[in-house]
Structures are given as structure tokens and as C-alpha cells.
Amino acid sequence: MFPAKTEISCRSCQLAAGEWRPRQQLVLLKLKTDTPDSLLQATGSRGEVTGDSGSPSVGGWEQWEQPESGEPDDGRKAAAPSSRRRRSTSGFSFNDALGKLAKLGSTLSRGKVHKLEFPDGGPASARPASTDAHLKRRGRRSSGGSSKGAESGAPRAELRWNKEERRASSPRQEELKLTSSTFALTGDSAHNQAMVHWSGQNSSVILMLTKLYDFNLGSVTESSLWRSTDYGTTYEKLNEKVGVKTILSYLYVSPNNKRKIMLLTDPEVENSLLISTDEGATYQKYRLNFYILSLLFHPEQEDWILAYSHDQKLYSSVEFGRRWQLVHTTGIPSVEYSTSITFTNMDFHSALYVTCKLQNCTEANKGKPFPGYIDPNSLVVQGEYVFVQVSTGGRPIYYVSSRRDLFTPMKLPKYTLPKDLHVISTDENRVVAAVQEWNQNDTYNLYVSEAGGVYYTLALENVMSSMGPEGNVMIDLYEVAGIKGMFLANKKMEEQVKTYITYNKGRDWRLLQAPSSDLQGNSIHCILPYCSLHLHLHVSANPYTSGNIASKDSAPGIIVASGSVGAELTTSNVSMFITSDAGNTWRQIFDEEYSVLYLDQGGALVAIRHTPLPIRHLWLSFDEGRVWNKYSFTSSPLFVDGVLGEPGEETLIMTIFGHVSHRSEWQLVKIDFRSIFNRRCTEVDYQTWHLHNQGEPCLMGVKRIYRKLKPIARCVMGKTYSVSVMSEPCDCTESDFECDYGYERRTDGRCTPAFWFQPSSMSRSCTTGHTFLNSTGYRKVVSDNCTAGVVDLYTARRLPCPSQAPKGLHLVTSEGKLTALLSHNVTFLVFLEQGDGSRTSITVDFGDGNAITYSNVSSIEDGIKHIYKNVGIYRVSATAENNLGSETAVLFLHVTCQLEYIHLSAPFVAVKNKEVNLTAVLWPSQVGTVTYIWWFGNNSEPVITLEGSVAFTFPREGINIVTVQVAAGNTILQDRKTIAVHEYFRSHLLAFSSNLDDHNPDVSEWRLDVSRVIKNSMVQATGVSPEQLLVTVLPGLPTAAEFFLLPDKEVTEGKPEKITTHLDQLLELVLAALNQNQVQFTLRPGVQITVYAAHLSAAPLVDTSENHSSSAMLMLLSVVVVGLAVFLIYKFKRKIPGLHLYAAMQDEKEQEMIRSPVSPTESTPSCSSQRQLLTSPEPLDTEVNTQPIGAYVISDCMFQSVS
Template sequence: GDGTGVSICINHHHIHPTLCKLSQNCLSSLISTDYGKSFHDISHRINHTFIREEFGVSVGPGSSVILTADTPVVDNPGGIIFTSMDAGATFKFIQLPFHLAQPVTYHFFNPDYLVALSIDVSHSNIISMTTDLEGVTVVFFDTDERGDLVLKRTKDLGETFTTIHEDIYSFGYIGAFLFFSVMEEPRSPRVMYFSSDQGDTFSRALLPSASTEQFYSILDGDEDMLFMHVDNPGDTFFGTMYTSDDRGILFSKSLERHLFDGQRKSDFTNITSLRGVYLTNKLDLDGRIRSVISFNRGGTWKQLNKPDNVDCGEQVKSVRWCNLHIHGEHSRNNRIVPMLALSEPTAIGLVIAHGTVGDSLSSSQHPDVFVSSDGGYNWRGTLRGPHHYSILDSGGLIVAVEAQREGQVKTIKFSTDEGQCWKSYNFTEQPFFFAGLACEPGTKAMNVSVWGFRPEEDGQPMWVAVTIDFQSLITRECNDQDYEQWLAHSAEGGTSERKGCVLGVKETYRRLKRQSVCRNGRNFVVSKKQSSCLCTREDYLCDYGYYRHVNTSDCVRQPSAANKSLEMCLNGEEDELLTAGYRKVPSDRCEGGYNPQLAVQTVIRPCGVKPSPGPPDKSTSSVTHFDTLVIIVLVAVVSAVISVRRVVYSNS
């Protein structure tokens, strides 16, 4: 948790839990309250219980922690969790009537309530929610007689349920949207349904259907819109990316040939340090992978600029074909790079990533570290070779450790000017094999822990954690003279009126000057000034049934859409879309200026799927009512023959 200084370490020896329980000398649960500078054993607080290696630790909001235990006791009916509300200082023991199949998650409205998934065969035909488990409420999901997946909804903490839809293939939520995919007919392609009103109504999305050899993947989402990938048929490793309207119904094509590898991994990245910026890779017709970036939430995409301090190389025939290409999840899975692109909301404009310079992304070329200070418009080469890196002090400090495949590490590199200059610091006299770089979430701390292991004479590794506190190196607190006013999205020029206008807004930030060597401190808060821009044609998309004409850039009706009334639902109900062909880009806040002629507000009559009417399904357990809190939980009936891998939130 941000500001707690607490680290919890679970030591795992690969010994059967029963033997480990009997000896107790192979169990150790450790805690640090000083950012990893010292640890002490807390195994006695959890009765020396063997904590699971897989999803054994869950960290919630504030100072809440859950430890999930393996239970070797034969007569134990279920699993065990230990809950702490004070960052591990004390724990409460809770015996569960089932075994967990996935990590415990915290309810997003009230962290006192937990949601858990179980597919124990012994609990078939049961959907229940129990209370009085030391103040913790647990929801669990089990199978019905048919083995189908049924989506249900409760507003009263499990006392009653209403069925939303049967024969569900997958479901989940992201941002402000709930969604599920369904086969409406046996062996038919899947279609997507979305809800933007917490499940009161679901409407079918205007997206291509996905056959059994294809998939949907929701890449990102917030309260305004969604990014959706629809896979191409066959083993093509690419598909089409779409962006939605603010209801998750109308989707516009954003990027074709979007890369998605055989492991269903995407390189799509939200650059959180600057509004509206997204980065991904595409598979071009020539079979090469190239990086593209969008500064307006997927409205347009372009290749990344070549860094000024890096040459193209002799293999590139023309500078026109020389760009920076960023390694993503595809490269990390193939162990080409150790880390993905890194950005933080508190470090305005800062992006750190591995990449190569050339006509495409190269797996044979040595990946280097590149840094952008303006959200991805301009880049510079900063470190040779792959590294592990982290952002501290709200962007005022960057740290990096060189990735060694075989060798041991003892040196950390750090920069106070966004990667232009680096200094080295030997943090240990005895090098060790690197395992991880850990820092407190929120990027406000100035402590970082490097951890790994040294081989001992008996063959067992001795784990080591070294914490570096940069407050002893950077001692001066920043003052007003150390900051400057910076206009975001101003790197590409344009007229003075439009300079910096993205999604209808100009944003001017107060941020640290690059040459200032001082610390922002934990009390640093990102401050910005916003002003609206006049609308232009770039602030509008072509609505459903329209496309942008090549010669005029006007939105014209597609030949298949002969009338203004367009059927949008295929389940017997109809939606009417009244439009002149334009709709404003989601989250765009421009005012005045360009206004599409004859534009009519889009009117949608609710259609699609509503929770089933009539008597609700009763759960098997009673639940205490809360008059002041309305909680919505989606639950599902999961077949025992359906693996847990099928119920996922990202790939649908």
C-alpha cells in the first residue's frame, strides 16, 4: 500500500505441505515495515500455516491483506484464509466451506466484502453467500445439473438472484461496462453484449461475430469507451481493433492487422502518463511487426519517431523507413526483453520502454532502453541492452538494473533528468542472482528493493533483499523554481489556437524541470490547468452505417444502409439509430467551432437483454440487509467440465 512501508514475503520450499507442517522449519512468512530494510518472522501469527504459492497473497485497498492457505488436514472441509486490516500486524483466521479456484477479490464498493470462486464438485447445484465469517462476506460459484454457464445478478448480497442470460461463454467487467459473450444458437458464432448501467440492460454490440476458432479481447476501458480486439479467422496472429461509444454498443474500426500472438497476448499498452495515448504493434502485409502510437484514443495511429541520438543502421535503405519499434508482451513471452513499457500517472509525460530502431521490430537486434519525456512524441536512446527499471519520486528519479541472463548483479543505475544522464551505485559487495526490482505502488517513495539469491554450499539458495534509500543521495527538497509549466501534446506544432488540443482540451501541467536535482517528496500532487478547444472535424467519427470518404473526408452512407432507421438487434426487438452520420469521439470535450450539418442526436431505445422477470431464484443462505448500500455482483453457474481458464476477463 502507498505510504505503509510494509512488504510481506512468503518463503516457499518445495516440500509437501504435510511434511512442512510437521517440521515447521521450512515455513516462514516475513514482514518488513521499513520498505524492506529489515524483516522479521510472523509465521506464528498464522499458526505456521503453509501459504499457497499460487495466489497466496492478495493486497486490497488501504492496509488490507489476505493470505490463502493450503490445508493438508484430511477432515478439513475447505480452505483457509487469513485476513488483516492493519497491513499484517494482526491476522484473523477464517475457515472456508469450499476450496478457492481463483484469487480472492475485493468488492469495488465496499472492501469489507470479498468475492471468491469455487468449483468444488461437492457443492454442485449450490449458489450461496454467507456472512458472519469474522465480518467477511464470501460469494462462491458452483455447477448446476446441466453444466451450462448461467449469468445471474443480485442486488441484496445474495438473498435473491435474477437470471440475465443462459448459455454464457464468458463474462466480466472493465471500467464502467459489464459484458458477456454468448452463442445465441447451438454451434453458432459468439456475439458480445454490453451494459453501461450496472446490468439493468444489456445491448448487443455492433461487432463482427467470432467463430469457435476466433476470440474477442477487451484491451482497455474506462467510463467513456472500450478498446476491443476481434481476431481474424485462422492462425493469422492478427485481427481488427475497434473503439466503442459511451454505451458499448456502436464500435468503430480503429486499427487493422493488430498483432495478437498464438498465446493470445497483445502488445497494446495504455500510456498512463499522458491522456489519450496508446501504444501497440501491428503485423503488416510483408510479415514484419511495426509499432504504432495513437494520441487521440485510437482515432488515428502513426509510427513512432526515430530517436535523434540513434542511427538507423546500414540495413535500412532510407531514413524514411527508419522508426522506433517497441517490444511488448509478445517479446517478453519470448524472453527477448525482461519488462514492458512503463508509465505512471504521477510522472507526467514519462515513458520507458525497450525497443529497436529500423524498418520493423527486430528479434535479432539487441534491444535497448528508450525514454520519452512528452508522452511518446519524441524518444531518445538511454541505456544499452535490456534492463529492469522503475519510476520513483513521481518521475523525479528513474532506477535501472541491467538484465543478466547468467551473471550476478551488484550495481544499480539511477537518473534524475529523465534518462539523459545516468550514475551507478554498487549496492552490495557480494553480488547475487537478480530476481526482482520492487518499489512501493504510487511512485512517490524514494526506496527501491533489489532482491535475488546467492547459492550456498549445501546447494540451497539464500535469498537476499537489498533496499536503497535515495533520500540519502538526493537531499534537497524541490521549491517553486524547480518546476515549469508544460503544455501537453504540443510536440507536433500546429497553429497557436490548436497547439496542444487533443480530444477537445488543452492541458498545461506543472512539472519538474529536467535539470533540477531535488526530490518531489511524498506530498507532491500533479496539478494541471484545462481549457476547452473549438471543435474541428477531427473531433468527430463517422457513425454506424457511414464511412469517411477518401477525397472529401466527409462521412457518407454505406450502400447497404439505405434508410436512417437501422436495425441493430437480432432478437425480435429493434433499436432506431437517428443520425446524420457523425458522432463525437468518446470523452471529447470540445466546444463550439465545427458542427456537422444536419446532425441529429443519436437515440437508442433499450433493447437486447434484461434480467429475467418473475420470481427470483432463491439462494441457499440468508444475508444481512444493508439499507444504505446497494451492491451489484455478477455470479455464474460453472460446469465442472468447463475449466477455470474459460472464465476470463480479458479474452472472451
């Protein structure tokens, strides 16, 4: 197993509320293991660490996974408070696969917190997220999550003892003492974090890194490195060997060679790695050119490491960090047991499942086992199984690959409709999944699969769940160590939570029988099913905290847990209980909570009380918890922060970490338990124990007989002891079989088909000439070893595959979407549920005139690729056909191109209570399926159309804002215009001296500025009030503009006849000024611009003398031109806005608009005077919250309004 690693925080330190400790994340990647137990071991050669479990359990059990390949030669394992765990699903959730991220930095805490961590030598990089928790004192918790028991109950905590400690310290009372020594880390009193590594493997070396973490700066500002070579009796400070000014932030240990140590410096000061190959005696420094966020060690190759950087890049090293190579620019890594690595290549919306060889991870060598995109952060690699999630239509679809074979959709009962799914376990070729169904909130249903991980049946309903501190879901399910197939679960029934136990992997469950008597020997009257024992199944992810329940592989049948007796599980009146016969009978051992550790492979138990006060005693039991003796381990009371046990199962040396007060340095108390044992165990000290379930000896198809230490034996088993199990197969009975997929267990115990299930559908993968298993409604429990008996009655029968017509044909895109981009590859996937796939042809019609036919289904497993050359909605069909029939599946694919610009074409001024035509002009004009969302004024509800034009009537005068949003594919663009609404007004077009066109860049900002200058010039020349004049410059060349005159309501008194007269007078005044060239402005020095009226107006009186005959001739010619213009207007039925009076009673004055412009590649009307709406790539007036303008097109020398 691997060296110790966790963290401990000082319980004696006062915690200031409101202070936040920044986090850093470390990627934890799943490793393939040889044995399921490696997934469950809480500590291994990391050592044993325990302490106050008053802090909530955090992290997840799977984050302590360790490969069997890393176990030391001597076979020793740490005495873990719990080798199994409450099932936390962080890291196995499809919704939160990044829960596998372990934390490199510190976590949320308050004030000065002494934290002790132990570097992981296991596969999971530096340390899992579970180790980010810190010990907190028992008592009332503050709002920040810290406990203030010591603060409120013991202001001078270092001088305040509890009654138990005062009694034990009486000089008149003789007490039992343990052999111990104390060492103080002098000079590190300010350091509030520490990391510890104990190699084990017959090594006496312990490394400790202490550091001062500044919460305000979010970084480490001081550090010290300590090393012991005598099992922790004394320590040497190594700061000079690593560099006096070097600040160390983290300690790593190779899982395969614990002599190889890696120290990471604080990147804020120096970005380097210090590497040691002699258990920390000497170091070499190597510079880094990237910031490490997480490290992952290979489970077999001791020098192979993956590094994940802060900028989401993946690096690899095959020289233990001396040199690094960039593997991938973006990816969340997940490592398998072989030499290949697995990761997801992510963008914002989707991800690809990618694999490659570590030593040759090039683009050409990267594999993509899943033929499409998956949801980000949904990849889970666990043992022989790989899981991914693909969301389609808002509903997730889960896929599984067993033994790296093809991906297959996971088959849950048809109407499960999961909201959330977590993979709990993949032990022994079976998947256990927790599924939150559509009608559940705080509970999950447990489902179990067959060996392939595809077909799932219900194991237990309404298992309680809670949210962990890291945001991970915690399932109240606990797998008991040392007993195969044994689980404990807390089930919610009618608002009550009860504890259930199973001995056959969830096939059958029952309540726990309560103890017959309490701690004082009083009888407990508790009758099933109304009263039973209920246990808290919280398992601390930090190995230094025992959590609420503990069991151990080397001590089968012994379970220690906290809980209560009654009708339901409660959080009050919690006591400690123990069973030594695998849950058949229970005994109460303490009437309050304790941390319980296993010594000498379970031959002895150590209990440390949960208390916010300093202690100097612990309790020992040598008879499976029947009798407990109190021992003192130090002469002065100590605030215990945690306990580190010697790596290996023997565990006879422990180090207790603590503080005399919150101002003191670390105190390390080494305890040697070897002195309390007087001899080694011999064969006469062992006995046989028959595993049973309430008298039934056949469990999982066998009778199991264990070799255990006698309760009366007080001897050391030592590292040579191994658990011995003898087994004898049993005849199969109905209890060895569970309901098959699609079947449900009735109240009488029989399995019958669910209403939605058709048993014949199970032969859908059959091909003619082959056979299939015809289910009887039952399947043997995975790993059940029963033989004979009723096996023939319940086992599926092998039958020849029937010839059948194709049925259940599915056609989807690889991304699960119904949209595709123009000129991009689209991959179609075709699935056939029933029919002879080898003899069924598939024809795919892409809907664009192209089709392709395949001779059989197997030839299209990788998907069918196609490229569309035009936008539109295509009817894509797939037809499966054989000699017995055919079936067709259809999908409608929306092919779109990227929408680049949008322009809202709208009039500058509109008439009250008259319809106004508004048009959204797109660029490019053809983008596929488009939705238009229109917002008018202050209306809270939009108008949604599929057309780019809409008519709207403004009922009130004033300024109105119109916004249009255009949704095309994944793109949404918008434009906004301001429209002035009036009941009466006059308007006229303006022209300019030709030199203005040379300075017109044809952008909206320029037009707005020039409009303002023109208005100011007209106001100065005419004296018209600025409030009565509006001017807008029109887009395009030659430059044109339009002005609008508004009535003065105070002068006209709102009377129509006065308004008409008033507007006519104003118009005459303005036109006269324009005709006399009185309106001019300076564009820039030397550039003078003259503004003209675009059309002839009434002429002034002309002298008829002969001296003015030329003027008369000009007037005559003007009349002829006007007559010709009138004729052309009548002929082409065009309207000239400049010659009209706009008023509410003039119904014939309707707005006109032009069509959306065609794309640049399409031809345009050949009219020399036509003004193009879009003359440059820039959209017209696309700015939001800017004053809009009208747009005009000159055609046949006449004006036509388009906005």
C-alpha cells in the same frame, strides 16, 4: 492503492528440464472503479517489484485492476515500471472469460526455483494469473521455457562476474554508493517460494511468507513467516505465533484496510484461516469446512469476501473470513462495485447470468438480467458494461448492457464475421474491442464504440497478437499512462510489423520518428515512411518485471521502451529508447535491455541491467534519461530476483531480493535513495510543458499544459506533489470526428456509407411522436472536448421519427436453439428492427393451435413462454402489424422427448444375396425428429435414413455386424447385432416343457446362456458338428427358440444337390431326436427341461394291427389338423418359418417384420396369444458386442419372423 503483491523466482537456480509444477486457479473478478486509471495501474500500494524481464510477459493487464476507493489517504502510489500495459485479453475474452482466473498455486517451472510473490490487497483476490510467472535468467531458453544462460555461461555463477562488474569493483576506481543494508533469511535456504506484503500508508511493516513447494507432491511442505517493522532493515520469524507445525500456503491482505491480514494453511495438512487485524503482529485461527480455490475482496467493505471452492461452490463472508455462508452451488463469480454480486450458473452446455444481493442471496432474490441462456464462461462485467455471448448456428452473437440496462446485440460492420472477440477497455464510456475476423490468423482489428457500447467502427486493422503462457491472447496495443487518448500499437503490413501511435483514441495513427543519433552520437539516417522506430509493447503482468515498455501517470510524457530502428520491428539488436515529449522525439539510452523503474513520482529513473550474471550496480538518471550515473547497492554481486518498492508514488526506499548462489538463502537488500537527494523541490524547480502532436497542440479537443519537474532539478518532489494540468478548449475540426457506424473512411478522409448499410435503418427504434438523430456519417470521438467550429456540420441532426411499416422482424428462442423438450417451457424472443414499436402489434402462432397477440413490442421484452404437449415439428410464426403494413418471421421448432432405449430387430441368419429387413425399435416410440445411422460390416461409410427400417443385401457368407445409431435431440443411442449369412440352411422352431417359463426372466443374457446349453444338448443327442448348428432363444413368453442347420462344405463339395440332400438328412436326424425327447438339459437342481420340435414332422412307420388302432386314429386326427392348418395359412397368407427350406433360389421366402411398438399408454391389439415385444422397461438386446437373437410374435397361433 493496494499493497504490493507479486512473485519473484531465483534466476541463479539451475532449472531441471522435464519437471512439471502443478497449478491451482484463483478466480479474479472484475470490480467497478471510479477512474479508468485504476484499471491500468500495475502496482499501486502493492509496491514496486522489478527484475529480469527476460522471461516472457504473462497474464494480463486487466488482472491488475484496482479500485480508486482503495487508495491510501496519503495519496502515494508505487513507482511502477509500467502503469500501462500491453493489452492482454485474458479475462475479457468471450472464448476465455475464465482467463480472469488468477492462480493460487505455483506455475510451470523446472527444478529448484526461488519464487517471490506479493499478496494482492486489491479487489482481485489473492493474486492474478499474471503473477504466476517467475524470473528466468537471460540467455538460451531450454525446451521447458527456462533460460540456461547462467548454467552454460557460468558454472560457478556465484564467482563469475561480467566485465562491467569487474571494472566497477576495482579499488583504484572511486564509485558512487547507495545507502543500503542486507538481511539474510537464515534457515530458509531450502525454501523456493516467497510472498511479500508491504502495507505502505506510512507503515514500516513488511510481511514475508517463505515456503518449500514440493513439485512431486504438488503441495507446500515447509513455511516460515517473517515480519519487519523498520522498512526491511531487520526481520523477525513468527512461526511460533502461528504454530510451529502449521504450514502456510498463501497470504492475503484486505484492499480497504491493510492492517487486516489473512493466512491460508495448506489444506493437505490443516484446512484453516489465520486472521490478523494488527498488520500481522497476532493471529487467530478459524477452521474451514471447504477448500478455498480463490478469494475476492469487496472494493469498499473491508470485511466482505467471496470464496470459490475446489468443488465449484460460491461462499460469502461479511466477517473477514470468521464465518462463511453458501451462496450458490455452481457459479463463476464476477463482482460489481455495488453490494450485489454477479455470477454464471453453468451446466455443461449453457449458462445463466445471475445477480443477487450478497447479504440475501436466495433463489427468490436472484435476478436474471439476460432473458435466456448464454455460452459458458462468456460473461464479462467491466465497469458500466456487461457482455455475454450466445452461439446460434455455429456463429456467435455478442450482447452488451450499458449501465445495467437491457441487453442489445453488439453492432459490428455487417461482414466482420468474427471468429474471436475480446473486450480491451471500457474507459471513459467507450468500448475498445479486438476482433479476429474470418480471414485473420495472427492479427486482430480494433473497433471502438459510442457511449452505449452498441455501434462499432474500425479504428486500426491487423494489430499483431500472440498467445500468452496462460493461453490468453496478447494484443500488441499499449495505452500510455498520463496522456488521455494516447495509444501505441504494432500493426502488420505486408509481413512487416510496424509501430504506430495515436493521440485521439484511434482516430488517426502515424509512425514513430526514429532518434536522430545513436548512443555514440552517430547520426541515424532514417526517413519516414520507409524507416521508423518500432517498439516492443510487451508488458510483464508481474510488477517486479518492467516488461518492454513503461509509462507513469505521475510522469506524463515520459515513455521508456525497448525496440529497434528500421523498416520493421525485430527481435535482434534491441536497444532502450526514451521520450520525454509524449512520443514526438525519441532518444537511445542503452544499447541492450534494461528494467527501468520510476522513483519519486518520475523525478528520477532507476535502470537495472538484464543479465543472467550476478550484479551489484544500478543506474540512476535525474534528467529524464539524458545522463545516467552508476551506483553500487551492495559490496558482493547478487543474483537479482526482483525489487519491491515502497508503496506510494514517492518510492524512495526499495528492497532488492536475490541470492548469492542457488544454494543460499534469500538476501534482502534495503536501499534508501533519500541520501542522494539534498533538498525538497520548490516552485522554481518546475516548468510548464505543452502537449502536442508534431506541433499540433489541440488533442482530443483541448490544449493541455502540464507542470513538470525541470530536467536539471535534483530534488525530492515527495508525496505532496500532484500532476497539474491546465486545459483550454479548441474549435472543433474534422479530426475531432470519427466515422459513424455503417460508414467507412475513404482515402480522401471522407466518411461514406458502406455498401451494405442503409442510413435510414438508424431510425428503427423510433416511435411516432418522438425524434431521432439522423447521422451525417460522423460522430464525435468519445471524451473529445472541442467546441464550436464545424460541430454543427458533423453532428447528427435531430429529426422527427417517421411513421413506417414494421421491418426486420426476428423470432428466436431464448436458448438460440431450434429444439425443445416436451412439456418444458420454451421462451420465444421477438425483435423488431424498424417500425413504431409502441403502435405495432405482435401475434405469435405457436403452430399447435394456440396463438397470442400483444398490443405492442415493448410488452414482450422478457420473452413469450409456451409449453408443447406433443412431439413434432411446429411452424412458429410471429407477425408484426401496424396501419402501414406487416411482416412475418417464421421458425420451425422440433419438439422432442428423451429417447430412452433402442432395440435393433434383425434376423439371426440371413440368406446370401437376399434382402434383409432391419428395424430399429425405439422406446418411447414417439420421440420427435429422429435420424438413423446404419453401419454394415466393415463399411467405412454409414447409411443415414429418416426411417426406422432399412433393407440390406449381404453379398458374402460369414458373420456380419450391423450397428444402428439413433440421434434424437441431444441423445444418441445405439444397438448392434451379429447376423450369420449363408446361401443354404435349414431352420426349425423349438418348444420347451412348460416349467421353463417359470424360470425365464426375459433378459438377453439369460437367452444367450440358455441358447448355448440347448446347442450343447442337441450336439450330444444328435452328433451334429457344433459348427453346423446355431441356436437362438427368442424373447418373450412362452419360451420359444429356433435352430439353424448349416451344410458341411467338405462333404457337399459346394454342389447344390448334395447340399440339399445333406441338409435334409441332418434335419431328419435332429427332428427325430427331438420327437423322441432325447434333447434335455438341467436348468438347476431339480429342474429338468425337455426340448421339442414346435411342429409335427414325418412320422415313423406304424404297425396296422388292431392293437395299434388307436395309433392309427391319432395319425388320422393329425392329418386333419395339418389340413386345417394349411387352410388357415392359405386364408391368412401367413408363412410358417419352421416348415420352409431357406435357399437362394426360393424367392418367395421373404423376411417379414413388425412395426415399432407403441408407447405403454397406447392400446395394443387384443390377441390373447400375441407376444409383446417389450414386456418390461428393459430394452431387448441393447447390449453392445453381444450375440443378437431373432424376435418373434405369435399371432393366431402361427409364427411370424420380425428380426
